Amino acid sequence: MLKDLRPALSLLVVMTGLTGLAYPLGVTGLAQLAFPWQANGSLIEQDGKVVGSALIGQNFTGPGYFWGRPSATTAPDPADPARSVAAPYNAASSGGSNLAPSSRALVESAAEAVARLRAAHPDRSGPVPVELVTASASGLDPDLSPAAALWQVERVARARGVAAEEVRALVLAQVEGRQLGLLGEPRVNLLALNRALDARWPERRP
Known part of the structure; x- marks a missing residue:
């Protein structure tokens, strides 16, 4: 044996x-x-402190910032660990909603997102970019298409007190092309864009 x-x-x-x-x-x-x-997480530092990763989105909600895609990530409920609660951009719980196109919950959440965006962008007409009302598969998407970022220019410019054309130019300067000229689609990294906003036009504090 x-x-x-x-x-x-x-x-x-x-x-x-x-x-x-x-x-x-x-x-x-x-x-x-x-x-x-890249091997250490594509971490971005500011003033010696890590402020995020180029690969993981953040939940920007202020009117003076560009907003990313909705996130369907969750976290344990502090009051009942057996249950989950919504926790947008929770990197410890990557995942999508897994709702089918026929799901009523998906339709209702998209309609609510559209209503919020319409209220925050009264000067915009036409369809709302679909990526601004639907979550990505990971829930952590750090990027937006240039069109979805440009759709928000007027709101950000108004909140920052600057001309919309200047903000539009900043967005276009942040657009990253296809990798090697072939792979993927043009995109804008939200953390990089919002950091550029803060560097050029710091938000006015009361």
């Missing part, structure tokens, strides 16, 4: 060392050498 077990145990030890130790350490070391910023 030992004769049969010895090669199996030897193979287990070797493969554990290769796939469980050597390979992960090698990949981690290579990533730290070649792409240290």
